[in-house]
Amino acid sequence: QQQVKQSPQSLIVQKGGISIINCAYENTAFDYFPWYQQFPGKGPALLIAIRPDVSEKKEGRFTISFNKSAKQFSLHIMDSQPGDSATYFCAASRVKLIFGTGTRLQVFP
Amino acid sequence: DAMVIQNPRYQVTQFGKPVTLSCSQTLNHNVMYWYQQKSSQAPKLLFHYYDKDFNNEADTPDNFQSRRPNTSFCFLDIRSPGLGDAAMYLCATSRDVQQETQYFGPGTRLLVL
Numbered sequence: 544q545q546q547v548k549q550s551p552q553s554l555i556v557q558k559g560g561i562s563i564i565n566c567a568y569e570n571t572a573f574d575y576f577p578w579y580q581q582f583p584g585k586g587p588a589l590l591i592a593i594r595p596d597v598s599e600k601k602e603g604r605f606t607i608s609f610n611k612s613a614k615q616f617s618l619h620i621m622d623s624q625p626g627d628s629a630t631y632f633c634a635a636s637r638v639k640l641i642f643g644t645g646t647r648l649q650v651f652p
Numbered sequence: 653d654a655m656v657i658q659n660p661r662y663q664v665t666q667f668g669k670p671v672t673l674s675c676s677q678t679l680n681h682n683v684m685y686w687y688q689q690k691s692s693q694a695p696k697l698l699f700h701y702y703d704k705d706f707n708n709e710a711d712t713p714d715n716f717q718s719r720r721p722n723t724s725f726c727f728l729d730i731r732s733p734g735l736g737d738a739a740m741y742l743c744a745t746s747r748d749v750q751q752e753t754q755y756f757g758p759g760t761r762l763l764v765l
Binding site for chain 1: 656692693694697742744749750752753754755756757758759
């Protein structure tokens with residue numbers, strides 16, 4: 544019940560396209576859902592986060608969609624750029640941060 | 653500008669030789685975390701400190717210990733590193749434990765020979 548399932552494991556997108564990464568959780572006690580971006584050899588960095596009382600949050604090219612009844616949330620990256628190539632982790636938290644398994648995104652020019 | 657600093661960035665140790673990794677923060681956050689991240693995997697929480705209160709994860713091996721002498725510093729001690737302990741070790745901080753952003757350091761890459 545503490546798991547966060549993330550898909551796909553890897554994603555290849557053309558420059559300018561939309562990247563979509565999906566996550567699902569079971570524990571309804573989770574109350575904070577961040578997305579982290581990690582470049583090779585670096586620590587994860589917070590990209591965007593949402594709380595369960597909101598269905599969507601947008602920051603620049605990055606949008607989180609949150610479906611509380613389905614216990615799912617997703618990250619949309621609009622106008623994907625080669626600089627977005629990284630590994631993305633969704634996470635869910637009540638006290639501890641539970642990470643998804645990660646999605647390796649590659650954006651080709 | 654650096655908020656969570658980890659030293660060293662790369663550490664090479666020998667099998668069974670104790671090693672200490674360090675983390676410092678300029679954010680004055682109450683909580684400090686240590687994660688282990690192996691290649692192509694998500695970070696795995698080892699333990700965290702809320703102020704001086706130590707919280708160990710149930711599956712963290714006894715080989716891993718931690719110290720937090722003050723608010724700014726936290727250390728990870730690996731008493732007898734094995735080959736399986738080779739990984740990236742990430743330190744993170746947050747203001748509180750609930751609904752709070754965790755800020756990660758750049759990590760220390762540990763190699764065990």
